[in-house]
Amino acid sequence: MDIRLDAISHSYGDTEVLRDISLDVPTGRIVCLVGPSGCGKSTLLRLMGGLERPTKGRVLQLGAPPQGCLNPLTFVFQDFALLPWRTVRGNISLVLEDHGIRGARADSIISDVLARTKLSDFGHALPRQLSGGMKQRVAIARALIVNPAVMLMDEPLSALDSQTRELLMDDLVALWTRQPFTAAYVTHNLAEAVRLGHRIVVLSRRPGEIREVVEIDKPLLDRAYGDTDLESIQKHLWGLMREEARAADEELLDV
Amino acid sequence: MSDPAPVKAPIEVRFRGGGFAPKPRRWVGVVVFIVLITLMEIGTRIGWISALTLPKPSDVLATFGELWESGLLYKHLAPSLGRLAVGASIGATVGIGVGVLIGLFSYIRAGLVPLVAALFPIPKIALLPLFVIWFGIDEASKYALIAFGTFTPTVVATYGAVDNVDRSLIRMGQSFGLSWFSIVRKIVLPGAMPGILSGLRISLAIAIILLVAAEMLGAEYGIGAYILEAGSLYDLERLFAGVVILSLLGVILSMVIGLIERRLLGWRS
Ligand SMILES: Nc1ncnc2c1ncn2[C@@H]1O[C@H](COP(=O)(O)OP(=O)(O)OP(=O)(O)O)[C@@H](O)[C@H]1O
Numbered sequence: 001m002d003i004r005l006d007a008i009s010h011s012y013g014d015t016e017v018l019r020d021i022s023l024d025v026p027t028g029r030i031v032c033l034v035g036p037s038g039c040g041k042s043t044l045l046r047l048m049g050g051l052e053r054p055t056k057g058r059v060l061q062l063g064a065p066p067q068g069c070l071n072p073l074t075f076v077f078q079d080f081a082l083l084p085w086r087t088v089r090g091n092i093s094l095v096l097e098d099h100g101i102r103g104a105r106a107d108s109i110i111s112d113v114l115a116r117t118k119l120s121d122f123g124h125a126l127p128r129q130l131s132g133g134m135k136q137r138v139a140i141a142r143a144l145i146v147n148p149a150v151m152l153m154d155e156p157l158s159a160l161d162s163q164t165r166e167l168l169m170d171d172l173v174a175l176w177t178r179q180p181f182t183a184a185y186v187t188h189n190l191a192e193a194v195r196l197g198h199r200i201v202v203l204s205r206r207p208g209e210i211r212e213v214v215e216i217d218k219p220l221l222d223r224a225y226g227d228t229d230l231e232s233i234q235k236h237l238w239g240l241m242r243e244e245a246r247a248a249d250e251e252l253l254d255v
Numbered sequence: 256m257s258d259p260a261p262v263k264a265p266i267e268v269r270f271r272g273g274g275f276a277p278k279p280r281r282w283v284g285v286v287v288f289i290v291l292i293t294l295m296e297i298g299t300r301i302g303w304i305s306a307l308t309l310p311k312p313s314d315v316l317a318t319f320g321e322l323w324e325s326g327l328l329y330k331h332l333a334p335s336l337g338r339l340a341v342g343a344s345i346g347a348t349v350g351i352g353v354g355v356l357i358g359l360f361s362y363i364r365a366g367l368v369p370l371v372a373a374l375f376p377i378p379k380i381a382l383l384p385l386f387v388i389w390f391g392i393d394e395a396s397k398y399a400l401i402a403f404g405t406f407t408p409t410v411v412a413t414y415g416a417v418d419n420v421d422r423s424l425i426r427m428g429q430s431f432g433l434s435w436f437s438i439v440r441k442i443v444l445p446g447a448m449p450g451i452l453s454g455l456r457i458s459l460a461i462a463i464i465l466l467v468a469a470e471m472l473g474a475e476y477g478i479g480a481y482i483l484e485a486g487s488l489y490d491l492e493r494l495f496a497g498v499v500i501l502s503l504l505g506v507i508l509s510m511v512i513g514l515i516e517r518r519l520l521g522w523r524s
């Protein structure tokens with residue numbers, strides 16, 4: 001299933017946040033959205049996931065979600081959004097219960113997803129007992145278990161330290177290689193974008209417009225920390241963003 | 256301070272990070288009670304406190320023993336506990352229900368918050384005659400008084416607690432397509448539980464106060480009736496025995512809530 005944004009514009013009151021965004025998120029690809037702070041990346045993701053309605057334009061689903069998909073558009077949040085009163089398993093089963101998946105059947109698929117996200121030993125831990133990286137892995141496990149057609153990830157790694165971030169990026173690459181998933185991935189970290197993105201969309205400062213779309217053909221598995229060709233793409237992206245970021249930064253001062 | 260500081264012996268950095276983190280210290284509470292009671296006992300025995308000011312704690316204990324042996328304790332305690340249980344559970348249940356509704360629906364909030372604010376400061380005891388007219392002199396008016404008194408603080412605590420539930424968790428629930436009912440039951444209610452329980456502590460103390468007030472006005476048996484009778488006879492031993500029962504009741508209820516908190520809110524610590 002693909003997601004298509006058809007000339008999306010969005011305003012909050014008098015503030016225009018997004019202007020005329022048209023974009024495709026094709027099946028099995030990771031599309032990274034980068035842009036200066038406050039340019040409307042999170043807003044765009046909420047529009048894609050149906051948590052908000054665009055002022056203008058439409059968000060379209062093309063094709064049917066895959067077999068056994070419980071929640072086609074599934075978020076992974078920056079702040080994890082785990083229920084602190086439920087264990088790791090409880091947090092994951094939360095999203096199955098409404099579909100009537102309980103008991104032994106739920107147990108077996110939860111165990112499977114925990115194994116995939118390397119959490120098998122922590123099924124009965126509470127969120128407060130976990131490190132940030134593990135919490136985000138739980139959130140990713142919770143997203144994977146509903147077999148999403150598209151994962152909407154809003155800065156999923158920005159709350160983590162850089163080492164954990166590297167490890168989790170490797171995990172994401174491994175997960176994608178095992179079974180390619182479709183994702184719209186918001187980040188302000190360009191290194192993350194060039195490691196994970198098949199397509200990188202650079203947004204301008206508010207109101208966010210598409211400045212450039214960069215395609216990276218190199219397979220995810222072959223990309224490594226500090227690759228020279230990735231670095232040159234990253235430099236190019238930074239060149240695009242630098243002026244925008246500075247202008248956005250100064251704009252915020254006189255709001 | 257323009258000169259470079261002369262080299263001195265190293266000073267250890269002063270620790271200043273402690274405190275602000277209450278830890279369980281069970282025995283301290285017991286010690287405070289024991290010290291106070293011992294002081295009273297010694298004071299009354301020496302004559303340092305006159306018998307008219309305070310009864311001897313040992314006499315109060317003896318009165319207590321008599322109460323127990325004569326079966327009067329049960330006779331007074333049973334109806335009181337019944338009234339407390341019925342009144343407080345009605346008040347707390349309705350209070351939590353209405354509080355959650357106020358927390359969830361804008362129209363209910365707009366309609367009921369001013370009403371609750373208007374009801375909260377009314378001393379409920381003042382309404383007892385009204386309740387007697389409405390519900391009769393029997394048990395019903397006592398239930399109503401206790402229920403009403405527990406209701407208002409519970410409502411306020413509950414909708415405050417619902418307001419404080421992390422909105423990002425609710426968004427998460429919506430983003431996974433959970434039903435409205437699931438979101439309320441699995442996210443809103445557990446998230447509001449800490450606030451609801453600490454509100455319940457206050458509500459139940461108020462319920463005990465109102466229980467006594469209600470019983471003073473028209474009850475043959477009950478702790479309140481017992482205290483009132485003792486008071487009118489200036490029988491300090493019995494008065495104190497009654498007061499001790501109320502305090503114990505308060506302590507027990509607070510312990511029960513503590514137990515519930517430990518069961519339900521174990522995820523917090
Ligand atoms: N619910 C809202 N009501 C009003 N204004 C909003 C709302 N949500 C976001 N905004 C405004 O819209 C603009 C874009 O916000 P958004 O969170 O989408 O930006 P972002 O690109 O995700 O920023 P960041 O990089 O800081 O996460 C900001 O100026 C923000 O103040």
Ligand SMILES: [Mg+2]
Nearest residue numbers: 041042043154
């Ligand atoms: Mg954002």
